[in-house]
Amino acid sequence: MEIIFSRVGVGAGTQSPPDMSQLRQYALPEAPQPIESVIQEAITIFSHRIRMDHPKFFGFIPSPSHPLSWLGEVISSLFNAHAGSWLQSSGPSSIEASLISFLAARTGLPVETSGGIFVSGGSMANLTALMMARDQMLGSQEERMRGCIYVSEQTHLSIAKGLRVLGFMDRQIRKVPVDSKFQLDINSLGKAIEADRIAGLLPFAVVASCGTTNTGSIDPLNEIADLAEQERLWMHIDGAYGASIVLSKSYSHLAGGMGRANSISWDAHKWLFQTYGCGIVLARNKNHLMDSFATDAEYVRDAVAAEETPNFWNFGIELTRPARAMKLWFTMRVVGLETMGMLIDHGCALAESAEAELKRLEHWEILSPATLGILVFRYAPVSWSEREIDELNIAISKKLLAENVAGALTTKLLGKIALRICAISPELSLEEMVRIITKIDETAISLL
Numbered sequence: 001m002e003i004i005f006s007r008v009g010v011g012a013g014t015q016s017p018p019d020m021s022q023l024r025q026y027a028l029p030e031a032p033q034p035i036e037s038v039i040q041e042a043i044t045i046f047s048h049r050i051r052m053d054h055p056k057f058f059g060f061i062p063s064p065s066h067p068l069s070w071l072g073e074v075i076s077s078l079f080n081a082h083a084g085s086w087l088q089s090s091g092p093s094s095i096e097a098s099l100i101s102f103l104a105a106r107t108g109l110p111v112e113t114s115g116g117i118f119v120s121g122g123s124m125a126n127l128t129a130l131m132m133a134r135d136q137m138l139g140s141q142e143e144r145m146r147g148c149i150y151v152s153e154q155t156h157l158s159i160a161k162g163l164r165v166l167g168f169m170d171r172q173i174r175k176v177p178v179d180s181k182f183q184l185d186i187n188s189l190g191k192a193i194e195a196d197r198i199a200g201l202l203p204f205a206v207v208a209s210c211g212t213t214n215t216g217s218i219d220p221l222n223e224i225a226d227l228a229e230q231e232r233l234w235m236h237i238d239g240a241y242g243a244s245i246v247l248s249k250s251y252s253h254l255a256g257g258m259g260r261a262n263s264i265s266w267d268a269h270k271w272l273f274q275t276y277g278c279g280i281v282l283a284r285n286k287n288h289l290m291d292s293f294a295t296d297a298e299y300v301r302d303a304v305a306a307e308e309t310p311n312f313w314n315f316g317i318e319l320t321r322p323a324r325a326m327k328l329w330f331t332m333r334v335v336g337l338e339t340m341g342m343l344i345d346h347g348c349a350l351a352e353s354a355e356a357e358l359k360r361l362e363h364w365e366i367l368s369p370a371t372l373g374i375l376v377f378r379y380a381p382v383s384w385s386e387r388e389i390d391e392l393n394i395a396i397s398k399k400l401l402a403e404n405v406a407g408a409l410t411t412k413l414l415g416k417i418a419l420r421i422c423a424i425s426p427e428l429s430l431e432e433m434v435r436i437i438t439k440i441d442e443t444a445i446s447l448l
């Protein structure tokens, strides 16, 4: 089957700023309008956006969603199943349970005990996992006050947000330094745990990343798992971006040790090419999800669940929930695992070819090499000051976007402002990637 990702229209550039007075007019729902004109209004409204799914948009984590995911979403919406309980949606629930088992097995989690649930995205997956960690590791209110959790300097902001939602204070979060590869430094982690124990605090969890947002780095998962076991800590892996690598044909070895985690976050709306609203949280022991989230009431008494017939409302925060697993199931069922793996591999190859091309050109400095499809680099002419180089790279990024060459936004690494690309679109060829780098180089030169 031919895979068509193409979109018509402009590239990565932002649209002109919306005329707010016009949009405000559209927002008013009182008077009925002809459907044709409301469709036109919707097109106008949505034209004011960055195309996160455009092959040349490399900012944040892009979402090159697969057309089969759109179709899967439309079909799910058509049937509008309530995927909270087995009684209401035994079909979609059985697919969700089986797909979760399949994905968990790919990460290396034990098939007999593991489970999980589809959620709206990585932030919700992290929150759900952190709640399990808190409930399993810190029994009393007094323990919760003394608990401390370890993240790296590169850990995603949603972890801090989730901890805040759960009532933890910033003082309970330890930011462990990273090494030269932007991976959590295991020695510093060990020392931080030791210092906290001496201070009478209660280390309870460590968050490792499989694919940090900034550089794509993967923390030393096996070493962290060893230390977590030794110190009796809950190990959560934020794989919102990078967990998909376990399905890759050529790079899955990078995620070795993943199956030793207690919980894993994984976003299908990132590197599994799904439309938004499709994340997954996996638990080593699915009963831990039930411990945190299962509740009961008289009015749900008819929706009895057993292990083989789960009520997903007992696995997470939501009661009413859409059948989020179905679009991923639909996509994977049509394309098959092998093609999915090749699509993921392609992202790694894109960033690698961009890096190779930059290395051939003058004045380009690689701050973080191609890792899981992410590359951080900057134009750094000799004899320019650090401040001038920072400003130049900001200007390059703005010009690339304004001229629709590419959406290569900036980030800060090692105190330096740099360009960052996250290149995971299966629609972008390696040749086109090289051409984009040439254009980025020309843009930099034009600004000298």
Ligand SMILES: Cc1ncc(COP(=O)(O)O)c(C=O)c1O
Pocket: 061, 120, 121, 122, 123, 124, 126, 156, 158, 209, 211, 212, 213, 238, 239, 240, 241, 267, 279
């Ligand atoms: C590593 C990582 N974790 C968590 C998240 C949060 O995911 P979401 O935006 O789906 O809530 C992101 C989003 O970019 C991410 O890159």
